[in-house]
Amino acid sequence: MLIIRITREEKIRLKSLTKRGKFACMSDYIRSRIFKRSDRKVISLDENANDQLKNLDYELNKIGVNLNQLSKRMNSFAGYRVDDNDRLLLKQAFDMMRQCLVLLQKYLR
Structure with missing residues (x-):
């Protein structure tokens, strides 16, 4: 420093x-x-791209909230087992992160 x-x-x-x-x-x-x-x-964005990135930020925040909820459940109960609902949540989070990555790569190249 x-x-x-x-x-x-x-x-x-x-x-x-x-x-x-x-x-x-x-x-x-x-x-x-x-x-x-x-x-x-420096990346210059048009209005559409800016809107897409704002939506991306919103979706990534939702994913983080969902993953935190799942982590809390898993850590709160001894012997907690991941059920089908948890698997679905993880799959949705993974799919959304993949879509986010594709969108970011589009603008960063």
Whole structure:
């Protein structure tokens, strides 16, 4: 970790440069400037792609919730056995993750 002291004006400028460069955080921006990294890929999305990725985020969140519920059941009861409903849930989660991966690969290539 590195701590630096900057003025309020410098911090405002740094935040502005970070946003303009579409970096996730100031640390990413600073690292890119220090190490001259150009390995960052900027992806421009149309409205349809943006909507698809928002839906993807929603679906992945639902998968996470379902998997957490299943994990809680499995860890809460000694001798818990996975039943057909659990298998169906896992299959649905796997299928949805596969669809998400295909969609992400489409935009990241």
